[in-house]
Amino acid sequence: MDTNADHNLILRCREGDDEACRLLLARYEAYVYRLCYRFAGTREDALDLTQEALWKALVGLDGFQLNRPFQPWLRKVTVNVCLDALRRTQPKTVSLDQPIAEDLVLGDTLADRTQDPAAVAEWRDAREILQEAVSRLPPQYRLVLVLRHQEGLSYEEIAQTAGLPLGTVKTHLFRARRQLRQALVGVYGWEE
Missing domain, CATH: 1.10.10.10 (Winged helix-like DNA-binding domain superfamily/Winged helix DNA-binding domain)
Known part of the structure; x- marks a missing residue:
């Protein structure tokens, strides 16, 4: 993914631009879903985890450092959401x-x-x-x-x-x- 485009969207999200938030989430939704599916094993659980991970990423954008690539940060947020879910369930x-x-x-x-x-x-x-x-x-x-x-x-x-x-x-x-x-x-x- 284009790091400059990501950072531009993130800056716009931080300013409250809903369209930028939608575009940023749309860019990474399939990636996050795939990662969640690999952990969860079912479509329904993966969809729930994807929604939670994307929401946490969106809410946590103020903590993202713009001098770093976005995808590794998003992966870490997603992994943490999946681990939390795995710990809560059998x-x-x-x-x-x-x-x-x-x-x-x-x-x-x-x-x-x-x-x-x-x-x-x-x-x-x-x-x-x-x-x-x-x-x-x-x-x-x-x-x-x-x-x-x-x-x-x-x-x-x-x-x-x-x-x-x-x-x-x-x-x-x-x-x-x-x-x-x-x-x-x-x-x-x-x-x-």
Whole structure:
């Protein structure tokens, strides 16, 4: 996103320009939704979290430093909203009947590159199993896994975004991967 355009919209928002606020939120709504969906696992929860995150970002714009890019700040606000929600509720699993809004972990999939119906079905089954396993991780493990493998952040960026020490990020990521491996033992012949 264009940093200068973001900063211009933020300045206008701070002056009470409703149209600027609408434009700023519209620029980032899909990004925030995708991030919330990855944490929440259901469309309804993701929509609620998206609304809450965007509202908190809008209300907190006075605290945003204009010499910094907006998206990392917004990501941190969103992550905090998601973590607060995860702490308030029991971990949920992803519904296997619900259509997937985004590829949660696997990114560019084989299903996108092949016309073989059997391969597509097998890949989608594997993706759903993986999504369910990710949704069952403790919130702190899911957080670092999503930020590392879905958002592509470095360990240092994760530590800054999540407000965690670097060693804790590495430990959580190691444990998240280990729990995923354990959850997937026996799936499609995978072994520990």
